[in-house]
Amino acid sequence: MSKKMIGLLLIACLIGIAVAGIVKTNLENKDELAKIALGSDVDFLPTDEGLAKGELSPDFELTTLEGETVKLSDYQGKKVILNFWATWCPPCRAEMPHMQNYFEEHAAGSNVEVLAVNLTTEDRGIDKVQNFVKEYELTFPIPMDKEGEIGKLYQAVTIPTSYMIDTDGRVQNKIVGPMNETMMKEMIANMD
Incomplete structure (x- = not known):
């Protein structure tokens, strides 16, 4: 050699x-x-690989933009789209109309819930979040991760990051990047 x-x-x-x-x-x-x-x-x-398919999703408690307390465990028995986002994120902006359409057409009143966790520590203030929600006419819960702990726990490094959680509270898919309405519909339909 x-x-x-x-x-x-x-x-x-x-x-x-x-x-x-x-x-x-x-x-x-x-x-x-x-x-x-x-x-x-x-x-x-969480395992060293992060939240993998089949793992139990860690419970958390956050306050929504409207001041209501939400816990992930409150949605046990429902399928949950758990989304992490910020107002300044262009892919998040592109994804939100799809998420709202999915919520209106498929989730509202069904066995599916959308929780769009705002990474408040990464954002530009509550007023920006309020304006964003108003601009996009979002009607699903917006929990505020004011300390950044839940985003870190769920490893939402790249945003948007979403988890599809089944009725038993287990992760079925992790999606890094924006989703469209068709993707959401197919992933929810394919969960047990």
């Missing part, structure tokens, strides 16, 4: 060790955030 090849292999190994250290630190931080958000006495923590 040439000295150049040995040098490249050595550099690749050092990069691999550095990446492994960063990943380990991030996973440890994620577990600590989950313990804070869920409480120290919980039996469930």
